[in-house]
Amino acid sequence: MSFMKPDAEDVTNPRFRPWAKIASPAANYSQTHWDLKKRELAQPLGEKYWLDKGHTPIPSETFKPNTKIWLEIGAGTGGFFLELAKNHPDTQLIAIERCKIRSGRMIQKFVKSQLPNIQGFRGNAIPALITGIPSESLERIYILYPCPWPKNAHRKNRWYLHTVMPHMIRILKPGGLIIWASDQEFYIREATFVSESKYPLKTLYSGVISPNSWNALESFPQGRSSFESKFFSRQQPCYELISQKI
Numbered sequence: 001m002s003f004m005k006p007d008a009e010d011v012t013n014p015r016f017r018p019w020a021k022i023a024s025p026a027a028n029y030s031q032t033h034w035d036l037k038k039r040e041l042a043q044p045l046g047e048k049y050w051l052d053k054g055h056t057p058i059p060s061e062t063f064k065p066n067t068k069i070w071l072e073i074g075a076g077t078g079g080f081f082l083e084l085a086k087n088h089p090d091t092q093l094i095a096i097e098r099c100k101i102r103s104g105r106m107i108q109k110f111v112k113s114q115l116p117n118i119q120g121f122r123g124n125a126i127p128a129l130i131t132g133i134p135s136e137s138l139e140r141i142y143i144l145y146p147c148p149w150p151k152n153a154h155r156k157n158r159w160y161l162h163t164v165m166p167h168m169i170r171i172l173k174p175g176g177l178i179i180w181a182s183d184q185e186f187y188i189r190e191a192t193f194v195s196e197s198k199y200p201l202k203t204l205y206s207g208v209i210s211p212n213s214w215n216a217l218e219s220f221p222q223g224r225s226s227f228e229s230k231f232f233s234r235q236q237p238c239y240e241l242i243s244q245k246i
Contacts, residue, residue, distance in 0.1 A: 070140040078106030086119035145227040190238040201243040
């Protein structure tokens with residue numbers, strides 16, 4: 001389904017389904033703040049739920065002091081981070097993928113590469129972010145093309161409205177980056193709105209995706225992931241947000 005640019009007037013127009021037309025963050029200001037308030041009230045229960053589930057066992061020795069560490073959430077088969085590991089030997093890269101098949105291929109690639117600075121794990125990233133990563137230990141978090149959860153009933157599952165978002169800020173070093181990408185413009189606009197209004201995050205870039213000094217896109221003209229490659233091949237617009245912890 002083709003994406004249509006959302007406008008503020010669409011908020012009260014019942015003819016448009018959420019996937020095709022979603023209000024801009026400015027028009028949706030009250031709803032977004034209510035979502036955040038509900039999340040704050042539900043934070044203890046949400047964290048307990050994930051604590052009870054346990055986290056992906058990332059070895060504690062991975063998080064050494066004075067080490068540059070980058071994390072990719074939903075890494076797929078790991079091709080993007082594998083190339084970054086080759087180009088950044090002084091950086092420790094950690095990739096997490098929930099799907100059994102994709103994570104199996106990812107881990108196999110990493111083992112075959114014999115690169116000492118990359119690790120892959122199968123599991124849900126949420127409990128790992130909440131309980132498995134020390135505070136102020138990461139320099140970058142990549143979230144590339146997550147499910148946008150477009151229906152209003154599912155808004156709480158969007159990463160920036162989720163219980164886990166405060167922990168993503170907690171585990172970032174001062175000056176650290178969160179690099180988002182999506183084929184849905186509303187997702188990036190809303191993530192920008194929440195990041196700036198709720199968290200100690202500074203927007204370095206928000207808009208149509210293009211090569212820059214943070215996203216490494218110049219080394220991946222065909223796309224950094226299978227989703228991105230598919231969107232690029234269709235000449236479908238994609239969007240990104242690069243936020244910095246201040």
